[in-house]
Amino acid sequence: MGRTAAHHPGLNRRINYGFSTSPDVIAYHQKQGTIAIIPAEIVDARGDADPYMARYSKVQLTYATNAPAVARKLLNASQIEEALAVRERARRPKLRRHSGCP
Numbered sequence: 001m002g003r004t005a006a007h008h009p010g011l012n013r014r015i016n017y018g019f020s021t022s023p024d025v026i027a028y029h030q031k032q033g034t035i036a037i038i039p040a041e042i043v044d045a046r047g048d049a050d051p052y053m054a055r056y057s058k059v060q061l062t063y064a065t066n067a068p069a070v071a072r073k074l075l076n077a078s079q080i081e082e083a084l085a086v087r088e089r090a091r092r093p094k095l096r097r098h099s100g101c102p
Helices: 009-016 023-046 049-053 067-076 080-089
Strands: none
Touching: 023 049, 049 067, 067 080
């Protein structure tokens, strides 16, 4: 008599927590990731900054990791005033002081 997943508590835990390594599951997730990336790459190739900006919330547009790329896209699309506004709203990264430093 073959054993099912119900007989393997460790297997159930792996599946429930997303650790399945089934080739079908891996292929599904890779396809979903590709489907999500393709429209973004098309928009980027067109140089349209507005859909690129729409990826981010207003708060995310203030992050020092996102603002420079968004401002660059806006500049490339000749939207200079908008690029300056994104730059002005961007948060400056906090400098961390290490112990022993003044």
